[in-house]
Amino acid sequence: MKPQNLLILMSDQHSRKALGCYGHPLVKTPNLDRLAARGTLFKNAYCTSPICVPARASFATGRYVHDIGYWDNAHAYEGATPSWGHRLAHHGHRVESIGKLHYRSEQDPTGFDRQHRPMHVVGGAGDLLGSLRDGTALLTKYRGYHLDAGPGTSTYTAYDQSITETSVSWLHDRARTADAKPWVGFVSLVCPHPPLQCPPEFYQMYPPAEMPWPVLHDPGQRPEHPAARDHRKFQGCEEAFSEEVVRRSISAYFGLCSYLDANLGKVLDALDAAGLTDSTRIIYTSDHGEHNGNQGLWGKCTLYEDSAGVPLLLAGAGVPCGKTVETPVSHVDIYPTIMAGVGIDPDPDDRCLPGQSLFSLSDGRDPERLVFAEFHAAASNTGGFMVRRGALKYVYYVGYPDQLFDLVQDPDETTDLAPDPAFASLRAEMETLLRSLVNPQQIDAMAKSDQSARIIAHGGRDAIRAKGSFGYTPAPGESVIFK
Numbered sequence: 001m002k003p004q005n006l007l008i009l010m011s012d013q014h015s016r017k018a019l020g021c022y023g024h025p026l027v028k029t030p031n032l033d034r035l036a037a038r039g040t041l042f043k044n045a046y047c048t049s050p051i052c053v054p055a056r057a058s059f060a061t062g063r064y065v066h067d068i069g070y071w072d073n074a075h076a077y078e079g080a081t082p083s084w085g086h087r088l089a090h091h092g093h094r095v096e097s098i099g100k101l102h103y104r105s106e107q108d109p110t111g112f113d114r115q116h117r118p119m120h121v122v123g124g125a126g127d128l129l130g131s132l133r134d135g136t137a138l139l140t141k142y143r144g145y146h147l148d149a150g151p152g153t154s155t156y157t158a159y160d161q162s163i164t165e166t167s168v169s170w171l172h173d174r175a176r177t178a179d180a181k182p183w184v185g186f187v188s189l190v191c192p193h194p195p196l197q198c199p200p201e202f203y204q205m206y207p208p209a210e211m212p213w214p215v216l217h218d219p220g221q222r223p224e225h226p227a228a229r230d231h232r233k234f235q236g237c238e239e240a241f242s243e244e245v246v247r248r249s250i251s252a253y254f255g256l257c258s259y260l261d262a263n264l265g266k267v268l269d270a271l272d273a274a275g276l277t278d279s280t281r282i283i284y285t286s287d288h289g290e291h292n293g294n295q296g297l298w299g300k301c302t303l304y305e306d307s308a309g310v311p312l313l314l315a316g317a318g319v320p321c322g323k324t325v326e327t328p329v330s331h332v333d334i335y336p337t338i339m340a341g342v343g344i345d346p347d348p349d350d351r352c353l354p355g356q357s358l359f360s361l362s363d364g365r366d367p368e369r370l371v372f373a374e375f376h377a378a379a380s381n382t383g384g385f386m387v388r389r390g391a392l393k394y395v396y397y398v399g400y401p402d403q404l405f406d407l408v409q410d411p412d413e414t415t416d417l418a419p420d421p422a423f424a425s426l427r428a429e430m431e432t433l434l435r436s437l438v439n440p441q442q443i444d445a446m447a448k449s450d451q452s453a454r455i456i457a458h459g460g461r462d463a464i465r466a467k468g469s470f471g472y473t474p475a476p477g478e479s480v481i482f483k
Contacts, residue, residue: 001317001318001340001341001343001359002317002318002343003181003182003341003342003343004182004279004280004281004316004317004341004342005174005182005183005184005185005276005279005280005281005342006182006183006184006185006280006281006282006283006338006341006342007171007184007185007187007267007271007280007281007282007283008184008185008186008187008282008283008334008338009187009188009189009264009267009282009283009284009285010059010100010186010187010188010189010284010285010286010287011188011189011190011191011192011260011264011284011285011286011287012052012100012188012189012190012191012192012193012286012287013192013193013194013286013287013288013289013290013299013300014192014257014260014286014289014290014310014311015286015289015290015291015292015306015309015311016045016286016289016309016310016311016312017289017292017306017309018192018253018254018257018290018292019032019033019257019311020032020033021033021035021036021037021041021313022041022043022311026206026210026211026212026254027254027257027258028205028258028261029257029258029261030261030265031261031262031264031265031268032261032264032284032311032313034268035268035282035284035313035315036313036315036322037321037322038315038321038322039282039313039314039315039316039319039320039321039322039323040313040314040315040319040320040321040323040324040325040358040362041312041313041323041324041325042312042313042314042325042327042329042358042361043324043325043326044309044326044327044328044329044371044388044407045285045309045310045311045312045328045329045330045331046308046309046310046328046329046330046331046371046373046386046388047059047286047287047288047289047308047309047310047330047331047373048064048065048330048331048332048372048373048374049065049288049373049374049375049376049377050288050289050300050301050302050303050307050308050373050375051072051073051130051288051300051301051375051377051378052073052102052287052288052473053070053072053073053074053075053076053077053102053121053126054070054071054072054073054075054376054377055287055288055331056077056101056102056103056287057070057076057077057081057103058070058331058332059287059331059334060077060083060084060085060110060111061077061081061082061083061084061335062084062332062334062335062336062350062353062354062355063081063332063353063354064332064354064372064374065374065376066374066376066438066443066446066447068081069446069450071131071376071377071447071450071451072126072127072130072131072376072377072378072451073102073121073126073127073130073377073378074121074125074126074127074128074130074131074451074454075126075131075450075451075454076102076103076104076120076121076124076126077102077103077104077108077110078103078104078105078108078110079103079108079109079110079111082111082349083110083111084111084184084334084335084338084339085110085111085112085184086109086111087111087339087344087347087350088111088184088338088342088344089111089112089113091181091344092180092181093179093181093182093183093184093342093344094113094179094181094183094184095111095112095113095183095184095185095186096112096113096114096115096116096170096183096184096185096186097112097114097115097116097118097185097186097187097188098115098116098117098163098166098167098170098185098186098187098188099116099117099118099119099159099160099163099166099167099187099188099189099190100118100119100163100188100189100190101115101118101119101120101188102119102120102121102473103120103121104120104121104124104126105120105124106118106120112186116166116170117159117162117163117166117476118476119159119190119473119475119476120473121473122470122473122474122480123480125458127378127469127470127473128454128455128458128464128467129378129464129465129467129468129469130377130378130379130469131377131451131454131455131464132455132461132464132465133376133377133380133381133382133448133451134381134461135230135233135381136461136465137234137378137464137465138233138234138236139234139235139236139378139379139469139471140236140468140469140483141469141470141471141472141483142194142235142236142237142298142299142471143235143236143237144471145194145195145196145249145471146196146237146241146245146246146248146249146298147241147245148195148196148197149196149197149198149245149248149249149251149252149253150196150197150198150203150248150251150252151197151198151199151200151203151204151252151255152197152198152199152200153197153199154195154197155474155475155477155478156190156191156193156194156195156472156475157191157197157198157199157256157259158475159190159475159476160189160190160191160259160260160263161263163187163188163189163190163263164189164263164266164267167185167187167266167267167270168266168267168270170185171185171267171270171271171274171276172270172273172274174274174276175274175275175276181342182341182342182343184338184342187267189260189263189264190475191256191257191259191260191263192253192256192257192259192260192290193472194299194471194472195472196248196249196252196253196256197252198251198252198253198255198256198259199255199259202255202256202258202259202262203251203252203255204255205254205255205258206250206251206254206255206258207251208244208247208248208250208251209247211247211250211251211254212250213246214246214250214292214293214294214295214296215294215295215412215414216294216295216296216412216414217240217246217293217294217295217296218240218296219240219296221296222295222296222297223295223296223416225400225401225403225416226381226397226400226401227302227380227381227382227384227397227400228295228296228297228302230379230380230381231297231301231302231379231380232296232297234301234378234379235298235299235379237296237297237298240296246293249292249293249298250292250293253290253292264284268282278317280316281314281315281316281317281318281319281341282313282314282315282316283312283313283314283334283337283358284311284312284313285310285311285312285313285331285334286310286311287310288300288307288308288310289305289306289307289308289309289310290306290307291304291306291307292306294306294412295413301375301377301378301379301380302375302379302384303373303375303384303385303386303395304413305393305407305411305412305413308373308386310331312329312358314337314358314359314362316341318359319359319362320362320363323362323364325361325362325363325364326364326367327361327364327365327366327367327369328369328370328371328388328389329358329361329369329371330355330371330372330373332353332354332355333355333356333357333358333361334355334358335350335353335355336350336353336355336356336357337355337357337358337359339357340357340359340360341359354372367390368389368390369389370387370388370389370433370437371387371388371389372385372386372387372434372437372438373385373386374386374438374443376443376444376447376448376451382397382398382399382400382444383397383398383440383443383444383447384396384397385397385434385438385440385443387430387433387434387437388407389430389433391406391407391408391409392404392405392406392407392426392430393405393407393413394427394430394431394433394434396431396434396440398440398441398444401418401419402418402427402431403416403418404416404417404418404423404426404427404430405417467482468482468483469482469483470482470483471483
């Protein structure tokens with residue numbers, strides 16, 4: 001494969017269900033759709049942990065969260081584990097970021113030659129409230145996101161506008177600068193992450209009365225698995241929202257997905273205008289998904305498909321056009337994809353990484369490939385571990401009942417097969433596969449031990465509960481407000 005430049009585009013909290021190219025009948029994403037049309041769409045892609053900081057640390061390092069110890073939004077990446085940025089810089093490639101990183105600090109050696117308009121965790125400490133995993137922490141701001149959902153602007157929509165403008169300028173600079181080796185640019189936007197204020201012209205594209213009702217949303221339908229109940233309690237969403245709030249929230253979310261797409265379109269147009277399209281491969285993904293009311297849940301922080309699943313598109317030279325790949329993949333596959341794309345051979349340290357290049361997986365080989373995700377952060381009282389193989393998805397919780405879904409027959413996860421004796425052997429087989437990767441009890445204990453140490457270092461549980469949370473990481477220049 002000929003080495004080329006690589007442009008990595010990332011969003012925040014974009015459900016893979018909320019794109020036209022993934023089959024949504026209403027959501028308008030024309031720019032991502034045209035990217036998919038000239039490349040390959042990975043239908044069954046996953047993050048490694050459905051919350052920002054662990055997902056992004058894993059994305060950077062190509063390693064699973066339990067291997068690197070960035071458990072939650074208070075354990076932020078600081079460069080201790082080598083990233084693809086470090087490898088690129090070591091080999092003399094320009095590697096720069098624009099927008100959200102959600103690492104510990106801009107001063108940490110995280111592998112970028114330069115960070116433009118970066119967002120990092122608050123005060124280098126992040127969201128300590130999410131480390132309290134004993135059922136006593138409450139994210140009091142989350143319910144307000146939905147009560148306030150509607151047309152408008154926020155610091156996040158303004159931040160994405162500035163990221164887009166900086167990215168356009170950066171691409172034109174690349175066209176004027178002769179780099180000896182292919183460059184890698186990481187453009188990371190924050191929409192459609194809450195707050196759910198959507199620019200009016202995009203909100204108007206999705207009249208609330210026409211929004212589809214979420215799957216298993218209503219009390220009496222929604223799953224009452226203890227992990228789901230823990231999630232609702234943490235977010236203050238045990239009481240269902242009114243129909244009007246649900247529909248406004250979905251309208252705002254879909255509108256923000258289209259706003260994101262419009263900004264990505266400006267970046268892709270700039271790449272073309274700079275004459276770089278033919279010499280640049282492109283990856284698009286999101287750090288994790290969004291429930292959007294399905295299963296009676298909102299946000300991320302679970303191992304259901306809406307939360308753990310992500311969109312993933314790959315386009316450029318050597319990539320099949322207009323192809324959909326069923327083979328399960330995950331964010332650990334990005335690191336080897338970057339290396340292959342710019343022409344760096346694996347070194348001994350890279351050979352122990354769990355991922356494979358998406359270029360090699362784009363032919364659809366190995367439909368039974370095993371993928372893995374885990375969760376040890378906000379809204380979870382216990383560790384959750386997921387494996388997907390073929391149609392089957394298995395989720396193991398330490399101390400809670402496990403779950404089993406057939407995602408071909410039941411893509412919305414409406415029926416948990418784990419309690420059915422007819423699936424006992426498959427359930428046992430999937431647990432064996434999971435345990436070939438991790439010891440859940442051991443990893444759960446390790447995560448909680450590290451989190452307890454972090455809690456003590458920051459004044460203890462009572463002090464952290466009293467301080468509260470800021471809800472979402474403020475955009476650059478925005479004040480932090482705890483509640």
